[in-house]
Amino acid sequence: MSHYVGVDIGGTNIVCxxxxxxxxxxxxxxxxxxxxxxxxxxxxxxxSMIDELLERQRLVRTDLGAVGMGNxxxxxxxxxxxxxxxxxKWVDVPVSEKLGALLGLPVxxxxxxxxxxxxxxxxxxxxxxxxxxxxxxxxxxxxxMVNKGELYYGSGFLAGELGHVPLDGESALCGCGMRGCLxxxxxxxxxxxxxxxxxxxxxxxxxxxWFPDGRRDGLTAADVSRAYDAGDKLAKDVLxxxxxxxxxxxxxxxxxxxxxxxxxxxxxxxxxxxxxAPTREALAPLLLPMYxxxxxxxxxxxxxxxxxxxxxxxxxxxxxxx
Amino acid sequence: MSHYVGVDIGGTNIVCxxxxxxxxxxxxxxxxxxxxxxxxxxxxxxxSMIDELLERQRLVRTDLGAVGMGNxxxxxxxxxxxxxxxxxKWVDVPVSEKLGALLGLPVxxxxxxxxxxxxxxxxxxxxxxxxxxxxxxxxxxxxxMVNKGELYYGSGFLAGELGHVPLDGESALCGCGMRGCLxxxxxxxxxxxxxxxxxxxxxxxxxxxWFPDGRRDGLTAADVSRAYDAGDKLAKDVLxxxxxxxxxxxxxxxxxxxxxxxxxxxxxxxxxxxxxAPTREALAPLLLPMYxxxxxxxxxxxxxxxxxxxxxxxxxxxxxxx
Numbered sequence: 202m203s204h205y206v207g208v209d210i211g212g213t214n215i216v217c218x219x220x221x222x223x224x225x226x227x228x229x230x231x232x233x234x235x236x237x238x239x240x241x242x243x244x245x246x247x248x249s250m251i252d253e254l255l256e257r258q259r260l261v262r263t264d265l266g267a268v269g270m271g272n273x274x275x276x277x278x279x280x281x282x283x284x285x286x287x288x289x290k291w292v293d294v295p296v297s298e299k300l301g302a303l304l305g306l307p308v309x310x311x312x313x314x315x316x317x318x319x320x321x322x323x324x325x326x327x328x329x330x331x332x333x334x335x336x337x338x339x340x341x342x343x344x345x346m347v348n349k350g351e352l353y354y355g356s357g358f359l360a361g362e363l364g365h366v367p368l369d370g371e372s373a374l375c376g377c378g379m380r381g382c383l384x385x386x387x388x389x390x391x392x393x394x395x396x397x398x399x400x401x402x403x404x405x406x407x408x409x410x411w412f413p414d415g416r417r418d419g420l421t422a423a424d425v426s427r428a429y430d431a432g433d434k435l436a437k438d439v440l441x442x443x444x445x446x447x448x449x450x451x452x453x454x455x456x457x458x459x460x461x462x463x464x465x466x467x468x469x470x471x472x473x474x475x476x477x478a479p480t481r482e483a484l485a486p487l488l489l490p491m492y493x494x495x496x497x498x499x500x501x502x503x504x505x506x507x508x509x510x511x512x513x514x515x516x517x518x519x520x521x522x523x
Numbered sequence: 524m525s526h527y528v529g530v531d532i533g534g535t536n537i538v539c540x541x542x543x544x545x546x547x548x549x550x551x552x553x554x555x556x557x558x559x560x561x562x563x564x565x566x567x568x569x570x571s572m573i574d575e576l577l578e579r580q581r582l583v584r585t586d587l588g589a590v591g592m593g594n595x596x597x598x599x600x601x602x603x604x605x606x607x608x609x610x611x612k613w614v615d616v617p618v619s620e621k622l623g624a625l626l627g628l629p630v631x632x633x634x635x636x637x638x639x640x641x642x643x644x645x646x647x648x649x650x651x652x653x654x655x656x657x658x659x660x661x662x663x664x665x666x667x668m669v670n671k672g673e674l675y676y677g678s679g680f681l682a683g684e685l686g687h688v689p690l691d692g693e694s695a696l697c698g699c700g701m702r703g704c705l706x707x708x709x710x711x712x713x714x715x716x717x718x719x720x721x722x723x724x725x726x727x728x729x730x731x732x733w734f735p736d737g738r739r740d741g742l743t744a745a746d747v748s749r750a751y752d753a754g755d756k757l758a759k760d761v762l763x764x765x766x767x768x769x770x771x772x773x774x775x776x777x778x779x780x781x782x783x784x785x786x787x788x789x790x791x792x793x794x795x796x797x798x799x800a801p802t803r804e805a806l807a808p809l810l811l812p813m814y815x816x817x818x819x820x821x822x823x824x825x826x827x828x829x830x831x832x833x834x835x836x837x838x839x840x841x842x843x844x845x
Contacts, residue, residue: 332678344779348677355670355781356654356817362778365811369691369771377811449691453775456684457666459677489687489699495678 204260206251207320207513208270209313210234212288215243217250218509219258222266224324224517226510228254236289243289244296248303267307269516270296271316271508277358278311309519313337313508314361315352317501318345320511321464325502334460335501336363336451337467341376341384346458350518353458363450364388371446387447389469392422396439406435426472440472444479451480452487455496466501473500526582528573529642529835530592531635532556534610537565539572540831541580544588546646546839548832550576558611565611566618570625589629591838592618593638593830599680600633631841635830636683637674639823640667642833643786647824656782657823658685658773659789663698663706668780672840675780685772686710693768709769711791714744718761728757748794762794766801773802774809777818788823795822 205224209216211234218229230250236243251268255261274286281297283289301308311319318327318335327333333347342364346353353360364384371381373394385391397417400409408428412420428436451463465477481498488496501507527546531538533556540551552572558565573590577583596608603619605611623630633641640649640657649655655669664686668675675682686706693703695716707713719739722731730750734742750758773785787799803820810818823829 348675353670353675356783357781357813359813359817360779360781362811362814366774366778367809379808379811450775452688453772454779456688457682457776457779459679459682461678486701487689489684489701491679491681492684495681 203266204258204264205266205513205517206254206268207316207509207511207516208247208251208268209316209508209512210243210247210270210289211273211313212236215247215250216505216509217247217254218506218513219254219260220510220513224510224514226506228258229506229509230254234289240291240294240299244300244303247300251304262305265304265306267309267516267520268300268304269316269512269514269519270300270308270310271313271512272296272310273313275358276310276312278309278315278352278354281308281310283310307516307520309516311352311512311515312345312358314343315345316511316515317466317507318347318464318511319352319515320503320507320509321466321501322347322511323350323514324510325507326464326499327462330461330497332459332461334454334458334463336463336465338388338447338465338469339467340388340390342388342447342450342467344454346460352515363454366450366453368446368449383446383450387443387450387469389422389467392425392439392443392469392472393420395442396420396425396428396435399435399439404435407431407433408435422469423471426475429472429475437475440476441479444476444481445483447476447480448483448487451484451498455484455488455492459492460496462497462499464499464501466504466507470500470504525588526580526586527588527835527839528576528590529638529831529833529838530569530573530590531638531830531834532565532569532592532611533595533635534558537569537572538827538831539569539576540828540835541576541582542832542835546832546836548828550580551828551831552576556611562613562616562621566622566625569622573626584627587626587628589631589838589842590622590626591638591834591836591841592622592630592632593635593834594618594632595635597680598632598634600631600637600674600676603630603632605632629838629842631838633674633834633837634667634680636665637667638833638837639788639829640669640786640833641674641837642825642829642831643788643823644669644833645672645836646832647829648786648821649784652783652819654781654783656776656780656785658785658787660710660769660787660791661789662710662712664710664769664772664789666776668782685776688772688775690768690771705768705772709765709772709791711744711789714747714761714765714791714794715742717764718742718747718750718757721757721761726757729753729755730757744791745793748797751794751797759797762798763801766798766803767805769798769802770805770809773806773820777806777810777814781814782818784819784821786821786823788826788829792822792826
């Protein structure tokens with residue numbers, strides 16, 4: 202019972218990490234998810250990845266205290282059920298029960314954004330803060346809140362959908378069916394879309410040279426950061442606009458949740474200060490001084506590993522509470 | 524230890540209520556606050572009001588398990604300190620300690636919006652719901668959240684400032700110093716201000732007859748409801764606009780907090796369905812279906828007594844937890 206496993210499962214890949222009792226990540230393996238092969242295939246694959254880690258570290262299953270897992274989509278963490286995952290095409294899958302039976306170990310699951318936030322709270326940028334808010338900017342945007350080591354859930358475990366409130370004056374169609382949601386702007390997808398649309402309107406940018414007509418679909422948020430570093434005005438404008446939009450959502454989240462720190466992670470967080478500096482600038486006039494003077498806005502400390510470490514830490518805490 | 528006292532203190536009046544062990548309100552007294560006379564005067568006045576209640580009910584102080592109190596402004600409920608109350612002109616007043624010493628009883632305090640929400644959660648419109656959000660529309664607007672009987676606090680006990688995020692396109696100066704805050708619109712003050720401004724612009728309304736030039740300052744939110752009932756178009760437009768603005772704030776609060784029910788109280792909640800119907804209508808397209816189908820928006824059940832009952836219930840719960 203001296204080690205823990207954290208699993209971060211996405212639509213593309215599964216990462217399994219092995220952690221010691223102090224929650225240091227000592228080894229990890231990565232494999233394609235293969236969700237099309239069905240739930241049992243995926244869970245079997247996770248079990249064999251865990252066995253591979255154990256073998257490499259000369260451990261056995263009984264050395265593990267528990268397994269934690271961060272799932273994309275909606276999760277009931279109490280019953281351990283994946284309620285609905287668009288990425289995995291899972292509906293009402295009793296993951297904790299099924300994977301637990303395969304491994305003979307307690308398995309605890311939660312939503313991936315919560316596990317990332319939990320990881321950053323206990324082992325990352327949130328260490329030393331009692332009230333930690335996490336935001337992930339990837340294909341979409343979502344948020345979670347950890348207060349003194351406890352995740353905030355709300356009714357139906359549905360709290361934290363920062364991405365799906367429409368902003369005034371915005372109209373891009375969102376994946377959820379609404380228009381102008383924060384997610385259509387403040388996400389990796391949103392950054393790329395806005396840059397492409399400005400190129401289409403004929404605005405000058407080095408991105409137009411890198412991605413001429415017909416090849417624009419390949420443009421990503423990372424390219425916008427590259428252009429920014431090359432001094433490109435359009436790239437700077439895009440990140441300033443995205444930061445200002447993100448600030449609108451954060452102003453509500455900070456006023457309602459009152460975090461000490463907001464940790465921005467996910468793919469688009471690689472933009473770092475290029476995005477966070479204009480976000481802070483736009484945020485300041487939207488916050489009461491008591492929040493403005495208190496809250497820290499920063500990037501994740503262990504971006505890729507936060508989900509794995511958070512899942513393992515969550516499993517350890519849940520196992521300890523019986 | 525069979526009874527509890529709840530105290531609701533505002534800038535104008537103090538209400539003290541006596542509750543039995545099942546938290547039924549059995550008697551109450553009301554007096555002017557007299558905050559200008561200082562903290563000791565006010566706390567002494569509360570102690571004498573409590574003694575008056577006890578005498579009337581033929582009880583003695585040792586029959587009381589605890590005293591709870593809802594204070595306007597910022598409160599540290601753990602230490603029992605009123606951190607800053609603009610209405611009472613209190614800064615860092617150790618209320619629990621001082622009033623506790625006067626009475627020889629445990630005293631627990633919290634912010635008045637939290638006590639109102641707690642009261643509605645445990646004894647009012649929120650009974651039977653696990654995740655209860657309260658909103659008060661009075662001079663200002665504020666919110667609180669109770670999850671399975673536990674208040675949500677955040678860093679510095681500052682969570683729930685729904686009123687001080689600026690809305691796009693709004694510019695009225697707010698009491699906080701910012702412009703266009705939700706509070707400048709969705710509050711009793713906001714309703715009256717918007718109606719007055721429309722009259723100034725020469726819009727036709729029965730309110731213009733009731734409040735001719737020079738007497739417009741007397742116009743209140745209650746008058747807007749009266750005009751609405753008389754079929755007045757301006758009054759209807761004002762409440763529709765206020766409802767739509769309130770909906771913008773509620774969309775963020777519901778997406779971040781995920782309540783089962785939102786209970787709207789405070790003076791302006793007397794507008795009832797005149798305000799809530801347009802609020803619901805504007806809210807629906809701003810929410811993901813999973814929230815829209817789940818959340819109930821309603822008015823407070825025990826408006827004037829919620830603070831007193833909530834304070835007593837809070838004190839009972841805190842006393843039971845040691």
